[in-house]
Structure formats: structure tokens, C-alpha cells
Amino acid sequence: MVSFKNILNNLNLEVDGIYSGLKSNANDQKLEISLRELVASKNYSNYLKSVAKSHSIKVMDYEVERFLKKMPQNAVILDIGGCWGWHWRKINIIRSDIKIIIVDFVRSNLIHAKKVLGDLVGNQINLVHADATNLPFEVNKNFKGFNGVWSVQTFQHIPNFSKAIKEVNRLLLKKGFFINYSLRNTPLNMLVFKIFGKKYHKKGEVNGSYYLERASKNQLRTLTDYFGKENVFVNYSETLFHPDLKFTFSGKEDNYLGYLDILLSFIKPFAYFISRQSSFLCKKNNI
Numbered sequence: 001m002v003s004f005k006n007i008l009n010n011l012n013l014e015v016d017g018i019y020s021g022l023k024s025n026a027n028d029q030k031l032e033i034s035l036r037e038l039v040a041s042k043n044y045s046n047y048l049k050s051v052a053k054s055h056s057i058k059v060m061d062y063e064v065e066r067f068l069k070k071m072p073q074n075a076v077i078l079d080i081g082g083c084w085g086w087h088w089r090k091i092n093i094i095r096s097d098i099k100i101i102i103v104d105f106v107r108s109n110l111i112h113a114k115k116v117l118g119d120l121v122g123n124q125i126n127l128v129h130a131d132a133t134n135l136p137f138e139v140n141k142n143f144k145g146f147n148g149v150w151s152v153q154t155f156q157h158i159p160n161f162s163k164a165i166k167e168v169n170r171l172l173l174k175k176g177f178f179i180n181y182s183l184r185n186t187p188l189n190m191l192v193f194k195i196f197g198k199k200y201h202k203k204g205e206v207n208g209s210y211y212l213e214r215a216s217k218n219q220l221r222t223l224t225d226y227f228g229k230e231n232v233f234v235n236y237s238e239t240l241f242h243p244d245l246k247f248t249f250s251g252k253e254d255n256y257l258g259y260l261d262i263l264l265s266f267i268k269p270f271a272y273f274i275s276r277q278s279s280f281l282c283k284k285n286n287i
């Protein structure tokens with residue numbers, strides 16, 4: 001069984017309870033770092049209430065459980081761009097055998113994660129301050145790689161997408177799974193924006209805040225180059241949840257429309273037209 005010590009051996013655990021693993025500055029994401037630091041400097045009395053403004057909690061809880069079913073006993077998962085870590089808040093109830101490492105390049109986000117995750121941090125979960133394109137972990141005789149790499153709406157902000165995927169591939173164990181969720185060019189939303197004469201952002205810098213490239217054919221090609229066409233699967237999620245159309249009430253943890261949202265994502269043509277998020281699930285089968 002792999003221990004955290006095998007993976008985090010070279011990193012310093014600082015007094016804030018977070019491991020330092022930043023090897024270089026992400027110069028192409030400076031704008032985003034400033035924005036995220038500003039957001040993190042605020043106080044949050046109810047984290048899940050804030051999360052529900054930008055994610056459907058029920059949908060993502062379901063996605064977490066689906067991914068965990070693919071994980072073997074005692075698996076270790078890397079969450080890239082894990083921010084407040086809320087996806088893993090129930091990991092001790094769902095899978096007490098699994099260990100998680102959450103990476104984010106904004107340290108203050110990980111300070112919030114400590115509040116969301118409480119005692120899980122230092123036990124089932126560890127937090128690492130690091131950049132997705134230059135991760136501080138080594139594969140060696142004591143650590144052969146992660147069983148799963150999970151990332152939600154983070155790679156869409158990384159201009160050097162293929163550098164980050166190279167890191168995933170380096171650190172993913174053979175037969176392991178990588179899943180990447182991104183916003184997508186939703187036909188319904190593009191239509192609504194067109195009708196109201198509003199610009200729909202597809203790729204590039206968003207109003208001096210961050211880089212955003214929605215799920216694209218280029219990204220899919222990069223993934224199939226690494227993992228093979230037969231090992232990359234596309235799915236859709238967050239069908240009823242649309243912050244850009246001011247439609248967010250289904251996102252709350254206790255809103256039962258979240259279940260309907262999950263069901264609708266199985267009706268593929270409908271989900272294709274309406275869902276806001278794509279996932280690319282990749283299996284490392286090719287070595």
C-alpha cells in the first residue's frame with residue numbers, strides 16, 4: 001500500500017499544514033492568480049452556498065461517486081486545481097480506503113480547503129501548493145503513480161494544455177483513469193447569446209481576468225495522442241445548471257432538481273444540446 005510519505009517525501013510541510021511544491025511561477029496565468037487570490041481573500045460563512053453559484057453540487061457529487069467506482073482498493077487520487085476541496089468532503093464515508101492529494105497554485109485556496117475538509121486534512125487528504133504544468137511528484141520504486149487524476153474546470157484555464165496533460169500522463173499509473181471536466185460551447189447557450197446579441201466567449205482571455213478555452217477538438221486530439229482514441233470517452237454534465245443564463249437554483253446541495261439534471265445527462269442528444277460541461281475520461285491503457 002502506498003503511503004503519503006512515499007509521495008510527499010521531498011516536500012516541506014509548512015506551519016499552515018500545506019506542503020510546498022511550487023517549482024516555478026505560472027507566468028502565463030499571472031492574471032488568474034491575482035483574481036483567485038482576491039476571491040480567496042474574502043470570508044465565506046457557508047462554503048457550499050458559494051460553490052452552488054458555479055457548480056451543481058448534486059451533479060458533481062454523483063460524478064465523484066462514479067469516478068470512485070473505477071478506483072481499486074487503497075487507491076491514491078490526485079485532484080489538480082482542487083481549490084476548496086469540496087468534492088472530497090464525504091470521502092471518509094464513501095471510500096475510507098482512498099487517499100487524495102489536492103494541488104492548487106493559489107495557496108490561500110488551500111487554506112479554505114482546510115476549513116471545508118476539517119480533520120480529513122493530514123489523514124485521508126493532503127494539500128500541496130503546486131502548478132499543474134510542473135508538478136513536484138516523482139514516480140520511482142516507492143511510488144509507481146496515481147490510480148486516478150481528477151480535475152474540474154482547471155485545465156480550461158491553462159494556456160499550455162498539452163504541458164499539463166504531459167504531467168498527468170507522467171504521473172498516472174498504468175490502467176489508471178484521468179478525468180477532466182471543462183465548460184463547453186453549449187449550443188443552447190450560444191443560440192440564446194446570439195438572439196440577445198451578446199458575445200459568447202470560446203477561447204482566449206476573459207475581460208482581463210483569466211484565460212478560458214472551453215472543451216475543444218484540439219484538447220481532445222491532445223488527449224487521444226497520449227491515451228489512444230479507444231481510451232478517451234466524452235460525456236456531458238450540468239444540463240439544468242447555467243450560471244451564464246442566471247439559472248442556478250438546481251445547483252444547491254439540497255435541490256432535488258439536481259437528480260433530474262443527472263438523469264437528463266444520459267439522454268445524449270439532449271445533453272449535447274443543453275449541457276454546460278464536458279468531461280473527457282481517459283484510461284491509460286497504451287503502455
Ligand SMILES: C[S@@+](CC[C@H](N)C(=O)[O-])C[C@H]1O[C@@H](n2cnc3c(N)ncnc32)[C@H](O)[C@@H]1O
Pocket residue numbers: 026029036055080081082083084103104105106109130131132133151152153154157158
Ligand atoms: C474554476 S476553479 C475550480 C476549482 C475546483 N476544481 C472546483 O471544482 O470547485 C480552478 C482552480 O484551479 C486552480 N488552477 C488554475 N490553474 C492552475 C495551475 N496551472 N496549477 C494549479 N492550479 C491551478 C485555480 O487556482 C482554481 O482554484
